[in-house]
Amino acid sequence: xxxxxxxxxxxxxxxxxxxxxxxxxxxxxxxxxxxxxxxxxxxxxxxxxxxxxxxxxxxxxxxxxxxxxxxxxxxxxxxxxxxxxxxxxxxxxxxxxxxxxxxxxxxxxxxxxxxxxxxxxxxxxxxxxxxxxxxxxxxxxxxxxxxxxxx
Numbered sequence: 502x503x504x505x506x507x508x509x510x511x512x513x514x515x516x517x518x519x520x521x522x523x524x525x526x527x528x529x530x531x532x533x534x535x536x537x538x539x540x541x542x543x544x545x546x547x548x549x550x551x552x553x554x555x556x557x558x559x560x561x562x563x564x565x566x567x568x569x570x571x572x573x574x575x576x577x578x579x580x581x582x583x584x585x586x587x588x589x590x591x592x593x594x595x596x597x598x599x600x601x602x603x604x605x606x607x608x609x610x611x612x613x614x615x616x617x618x619x620x621x622x623x624x625x626x627x628x629x630x631x632x633x634x635x636x637x638x639x640x641x642x643x644x645x646x647x648x649x650x651x652x
Contacts, residue, residue: 586648593647601640608637 515531516523526534548555559566575583594602607625611617617625623633645651 589648589650590644593644596647597640597643601636601643604633604636605640 512528515526515528517526517531517534518524547553556566556570559569594605597605604622604626607617608622609616611621611625619630619633619637622637623630626633
């Protein structure tokens, strides 16, 4: 769909509000100002229709709206710690036996976003559920020892 360029009538004088006063401007400035003004109103109407609230709308004399909503993104320290732990875990996983690694991969990586139950892991490996529980506990203890992590 092709958008039509809005036509403005030719006038003798073009004025826009600046600091509470009407200022004479060229036709080009007038057109640009009112196109920008209409775009701004359109965005506000769309946000209102969809229930979107700007942080600025939450501002009061005492606090800024942006300070009300906590930033949940990880800080630099947390990012560094996570990278270090990931590196330690990768190195520790390399020290597991093939069978131990298979159990961990099946348990934690079979279904994206969630772990399999002990019963499902037992069925895949062809062993009992108590055996899976016991092996898992041993493997986790071994990984903690290798990574030198305490609870």
